Amino acid sequence: MRAVVLIGFMGAGKTTIGKALSKKNRIAFVDTDQKIVEKAGMTIPEIFAAQGEEAFRQIESQVLKDLLLLSGRAVISTGGGLPLREENRRLLQRMGSVVYLKISPETVLNRLKGDNTRPLLQGPGGRERVGELLEAREPFYREAADFILKADGKTVEQIVEEAEERLGEQL
Numbered sequence: 001m002r003a004v005v006l007i008g009f010m011g012a013g014k015t016t017i018g019k020a021l022s023k024k025n026r027i028a029f030v031d032t033d034q035k036i037v038e039k040a041g042m043t044i045p046e047i048f049a050a051q052g053e054e055a056f057r058q059i060e061s062q063v064l065k066d067l068l069l070l071s072g073r074a075v076i077s078t079g080g081g082l083p084l085r086e087e088n089r090r091l092l093q094r095m096g097s098v099v100y101l102k103i104s105p106e107t108v109l110n111r112l113k114g115d116n117t118r119p120l121l122q123g124p125g126g127r128e129r130v131g132e133l134l135e136a137r138e139p140f141y142r143e144a145a146d147f148i149l150k151a152d153g154k155t156v157e158q159i160v161e162e163a164e165e166r167l168g169e170q171l
């Protein structure tokens with residue numbers, strides 16, 4: 001698999017940007033969360049509730065390994081916690097170009113207001129919880145990424161164009 005992989009926090013727009021990038025460049029699109037749901041036969045909140053985060057992470061790593069074995073080109077959007085495992089970061093590097101879509105805690109909060117599909121952001125905490133989680137993850141996103149695209153306040157078209165410029169021949 002020769003891929004462009006989008007990583008970043010929940011609400012960064014990985015799926016939206018990934019779909020737009022794949023459509024414009026006529027290459028396949030894969031979403032790791034979608035693959036996990038298909039593999040488990042359950043939604044993500046159901047997996048977390050029934051089996052816990054660790055089981056979810058096991059499936060996530062397995063999905064990544066399965067993708068590495070495929071041939072062809074693709075744009076892959078990933079779940080926000082996927083780059084946390086060292087094993088996954090190594091797999092990402094072997095897959096192709098890794099783009100970190102970076103957003104601020106404010107953008108996360110604005111975009112995910114009222115969302116009930118992200119088990120890790122349920123319950124109290126709000127701004128503080130998002131800020132802490134984002135800060136803790138930032139080094140892993142940076143380590144896994146070939147480059148960073150700042151996404152705050154930009155349209156999908158702007159981000160897609162910037163990604164295309166940075167990726168050049170690799171798309």
Ligand code: S3P
Binds near residue numbers: 008014080081117119
């Ligand atoms: C997670 C992000 C989610 C999903 C799961 C865990 C995380 O994906 O994989 O809820 O740990 O950040 P999105 O980044 O697409 O929301």
